[in-house]
Structure formats: structure tokens, C-alpha cells
Amino acid sequence: xxxxxxxxxxxxxxxxxxxxxxxxxxxxxxxxxxxxxxxxxxxxxxxxxxxxxxxxxxxxxxxxxxxxxxxxxxxxxxxxxxxxxxxxxxxxxxxxxxxxxxxxxxxxxxxxxxxxxxxxxxxxxxxxxxxxxxxxxxxxxxxxxxxxxxxxxxxxxxxxxxxxxxxxxxxxxxxxxxxxxxxxxxxxxxxxxxxxxxxxxxxxxxxxxxxxxxxxxxxxxxxxxxxxxxxxxxxxxxxxxxxxxxxxxxxxxxxxxxxxxxxxxxxxxxxxxxxxxxx
Numbered sequence: 001x002x003x004x005x006x007x008x009x010x011x012x013x014x015x016x017x018x019x020x021x022x023x024x025x026x027x028x029x030x031x032x033x034x035x036x037x038x039x040x041x042x043x044x045x046x047x048x049x050x051x052x053x054x055x056x057x058x059x060x061x062x063x064x065x066x067x068x069x070x071x072x073x074x075x076x077x078x079x080x081x082x083x084x085x086x087x088x089x090x091x092x093x094x095x096x097x098x099x100x101x102x103x104x105x106x107x108x109x110x111x112x113x114x115x116x117x118x119x120x121x122x123x124x125x126x127x128x129x130x131x132x133x134x135x136x137x138x139x140x141x142x143x144x145x146x147x148x149x150x151x152x153x154x155x156x157x158x159x160x161x162x163x164x165x166x167x168x169x170x171x172x173x174x175x176x177x178x179x180x181x182x183x184x185x186x187x188x189x190x191x192x193x194x195x196x197x198x199x200x201x202x203x204x205x206x207x208x209x210x211x212x213x214x215x216x217x218x219x220x221x222x223x224x225x226x227x228x229x230x231x232x233x234x235x236x237x238x239x240x241x242x243x244x245x246x247x248x249x250x251x252x253x254x255x256x257x258x259x260x261x262x263x264x265x266x267x268x269x270x271x272x273x274x275x276x277x278x279x
Contacts, residue, residue: 003032003058003158009039009051009082010062011074013216013235016126016139017094021062023144024092027151028058032158042237044218047077052085053116058158059089061111064129066233067180068101070110073217073233084115088167090154091121096128097135098265101181104274105174118170119276120154122147125269129236133262135269143271150273157275168276185256186263196251198238200226204246211238211247 008025012018018040025036041047053059061082063070070078091107093100100123108118124143128134139147157167183191198211198220205225212220214237219230234254239247249255 001056003034003056003088005054005057006032006034006036007039007053007057007059008036008062009041009059011042011064011071011216012040012062013042013064013214013237014129014240017062017064017092020092020094020122020124020126020139020144020147021060023139023147024060024062024090024151027148028060028155031155032058034058041074041077041081042216043214044216047074047081050081050083052083053087055085055087057087059084059087059116060092061089061107061116062092062094063103063107064235065093065095065100065103065123066235067183068099069103069177069180070106071233071235072180073231075110078110079114082114084111084117087116088158089116089118091118091170093121093123094126094139095123095269096130096261097125097138097269098128098261099181100272102174102178105172106177108170108172109174112169117167119157119167120150121170121274122150123272125271128261129240130234130258131262134265138268146271146273153275170274170276183257184260185253186260187256188260191253191257191260193234193251193254193257196234196249196254197228197232198247199250201246201248202226204244206244206246208243210241210243214238214241 008021010021125135185191221227
């Protein structure tokens, strides 16, 4: 069996996961000469569809890491709307330089449960959504080159094996999912900002609507852009997409948590890559 298609399937509220998936897909395309189809499930409309992937495809699954796990509001899409047919897959996770915790294991486990054979995985440090001070400007060219080198190793696996037979796949020893990471304030006490919502500087807002258009939860009103009508997951898509710099968070616990991250996680983390049987 020969591969006939590449798919880049990803959640990327602030764009870094998209950059990583596009780099991976374009690198593989150069050598496999296959068409690429991107499925960006960041926005609600894309998560209403169900996607079934054939056995002669390679799926690059990408997601941001939230609190050390796959984003809980995106997990149902993976569980209910993505289905493989013994389809080869890569799991590529991006995190904001704190820790990817169980996210890689979780992605591998969920993909296996839904018809995919995961033959490689990556955890890549990217600029944190909350602050520019962590993993600043990453993924940078060095990160992308490290990803390309990893994919070259993967290419040997693809070219040297009969894809119609059982290939070695990544497995995980995770038997129980831990709870999501509990954020902390500067003083080490728990930070409670689940109900925090973005605010709007009305004197700066141009009513362009880009914040509502980019919200992964559809939580910002298209009638009044300062009104939050749904669940906010603090992804920062509205803050980062607003050209007028009108969106911001002022919740005290949230800001204290950001300060704690900036204080303790400045040292750049190395990207980590796994091929089958190396996790």
C-alpha cells in the first residue's frame, strides 16, 4: 500500500500550532509528493462536521496543550468527530514552555481509540498564549528545522516498511488521566480564574468584529463585541487578534498566575520527539 494523501488536522487558537502543522505537512509533501488537506477545527463551525480518514492517508494531528492536557472543550471533537481506518498518524502538541504533562500520552491514546496508528509524536515549546515572555517568538526557525530533521527520520520508517502491514506504533503506559494542572498565583496559592472574561477598551474598539470571528467557543457577541455570551476558555484568541489592542484580561488571579509563569518558566524548554517504541 502507498500513501495517497496528507491531512493536517489541528486546533490553534493563537496560530502557533497551525505554523507547526504547516511546517510538518509541507516538509513531508516535498518527499512524498502528496496533496495536503488542512482541517482547522479551531472554530465551532468546523467541529460540527465528522471527518473519516482512509487507511492510505497520513494524518498530522496538532493541538495546543491546556493545563497539561488536551483542551477539555476540544476533546469531544477528537472523540466523536474524527475517525480513522487503521490510518497512520502523527501527534504534534505545542505548549507554552511550562510542561506538556500528559498531553502527548492523551493524544496518542485518543487517536488509537478512534482508528489511528500513531507512528510518531512531538511536543514543541511555543510562545505562551498568556505572555510574550515565555518561549518568545517560538516556533522559530531552529524549532522548525528540528521538526524537519525528526520528519526525515520518520520518512525512513515510511519508506522502509510495507504500510499495508502492521507497523510499530507509539504506545502509552498511561492508565489513568490525571486532573488538569491547577494554576498557581505568585505566592504559590491556587489561582481561581475560571470565570474570568476578556474586557474591552471601548475607546479603542473599532467594532471590526475580528474578536468574535476568532473566538473558538463563539463566546463573543456579534451584536455587542464587548459582551460575552458563552464560555470563555482564556485562549487569548481575541486578545491576540485585536489589531486595536482593545481586548484584555484584568482578573487579579489570572494576572498573578501569569506573573508566576513568567517568574518560574523563563528557561527555554527543548522540543521532544518520539518515533514508534521510543515513548
